[in-house]
Amino acid sequence: MDVRKDFPILAGNDLAFLDSAASSQKPEMVIEAMDTMLRSGYANVHRGAYRLSAEATDAYEAARAKVARFIGATSPAEVIFTRGTTTSMNMLAAKWGADRLVAGDNVVLSVMEHHANLVPWQFLKGIELRFARLTDDFALDLESVAELVDERTRIVSITGMSNVLGTITPVDRIREIAGRVGATVIVDGAQLVPHLPVDVTDLGADFLAFSAHKMLGPTGIGVLWGRPALLEEMEPFEGGGEMIDEVGLYESTWAPVPHKFEAGTPPIVEAIGLGAAVDYLTGLGMDAVRKHDVELTGYALERLATMPAVTVYGPTDLEIRGGAISFTLGDVHPHDLSTILDENGVAVRAGHHCARPLMDHLGIPATARASFSVYSSGDEVDRLVDGLKVAAKLFDIRQ
Numbered sequence: 001m002d003v004r005k006d007f008p009i010l011a012g013n014d015l016a017f018l019d020s021a022a023s024s025q026k027p028e029m030v031i032e033a034m035d036t037m038l039r040s041g042y043a044n045v046h047r048g049a050y051r052l053s054a055e056a057t058d059a060y061e062a063a064r065a066k067v068a069r070f071i072g073a074t075s076p077a078e079v080i081f082t083r084g085t086t087t088s089m090n091m092l093a094a095k096w097g098a099d100r101l102v103a104g105d106n107v108v109l110s111v112m113e114h115h116a117n118l119v120p121w122q123f124l125k126g127i128e129l130r131f132a133r134l135t136d137d138f139a140l141d142l143e144s145v146a147e148l149v150d151e152r153t154r155i156v157s158i159t160g161m162s163n164v165l166g167t168i169t170p171v172d173r174i175r176e177i178a179g180r181v182g183a184t185v186i187v188d189g190a191q192l193v194p195h196l197p198v199d200v201t202d203l204g205a206d207f208l209a210f211s212a213h214k215m216l217g218p219t220g221i222g223v224l225w226g227r228p229a230l231l232e233e234m235e236p237f238e239g240g241g242e243m244i245d246e247v248g249l250y251e252s253t254w255a256p257v258p259h260k261f262e263a264g265t266p267p268i269v270e271a272i273g274l275g276a277a278v279d280y281l282t283g284l285g286m287d288a289v290r291k292h293d294v295e296l297t298g299y300a301l302e303r304l305a306t307m308p309a310v311t312v313y314g315p316t317d318l319e320i321r322g323g324a325i326s327f328t329l330g331d332v333h334p335h336d337l338s339t340i341l342d343e344n345g346v347a348v349r350a351g352h353h354c355a356r357p358l359m360d361h362l363g364i365p366a367t368a369r370a371s372f373s374v375y376s377s378g379d380e381v382d383r384l385v386d387g388l389k390v391a392a393k394l395f396d397i398r399q
């Protein structure tokens, strides 16, 4: 993919940026759309009767419609703007979970969940959390899901793609299992939506959460998509301006979906930026984005396999993995490794990647992680491997 020129931060910068799973860089198109909005289109939305506000509202709602089309939603009203995946998951745990589940019910998660799809569920009192295992090749073990789901399972909430292992989960199969007991399927799409074509009409999810900043858009905005009937049924998460219909001193009624979930002034400029990011990705084509990811991941795995001291944690099968590659080098602590890589012009993430229970499950304290986006290149992978060789030499690890 020849797109590096579209990303100002990458032009003239010789850093190999391999931390896109944490947050991606932004193309000129996104920067420009936000800049233009701030310079000439900005006003609060859904409030003013004056023209500038009406135009800002149109632009904000147009961004919602773009996101809806991008994920195949049947109506823009199914797209709720939130602060990000974390807020979307907290909203679901509180309003679809705590509000509706009773003691003795259970929620099925997996051992590879990001803390955003774990800690909010821990807030639920009296609800049992169950954790699906992984196969030997780091895929989601569907047999384990099937064993855990029973008549008291109300929710199955699982990542669409692990930010640590790269594992892509078979949401349709999860749906099949959850459907037997009428459980709701929630997909943490923070890594899935930026990297694979997603169509909510056949994904198999009831709710899907994702963040703009991981898909070339700005920070401060994300999405909660939900099936219309469920969004109607779910109570608001926050109260305040914008989300109401009638307000009295003691009681209020709610605005229609999606507005009942968007209390207060929303992230207006960020929504415009997300709309531009969606336009950019649509222009590339999500099939092409996925193809690029598969090729680059395949190449990276091949190159890393030439270093016997490197252990990769994640599926070997490219069909079920994306471009987040966690690894260790001998017994070098990943933090030391990332410092050495940084000194060699390579930026990777090191740590538990907000998935501490997964680290325990793998029996390691941390990993280093290289992760890709549309602008990532084979040359950057080569530089990663060169940097690892430098580190191996420094720590006297035989190659």
Ligand code: PLP
Binding pocket: 021, 022, 083, 084, 085, 086, 087, 114, 116, 117, 159, 161, 162, 163, 188, 190, 191, 211, 222, 354
């Ligand atoms: N879920 C996964 C799989 C992630 O990778 C992340 C971020 O790293 C999140 C959830 C949380 O996203 P955010 O920090 O944008 O709310």
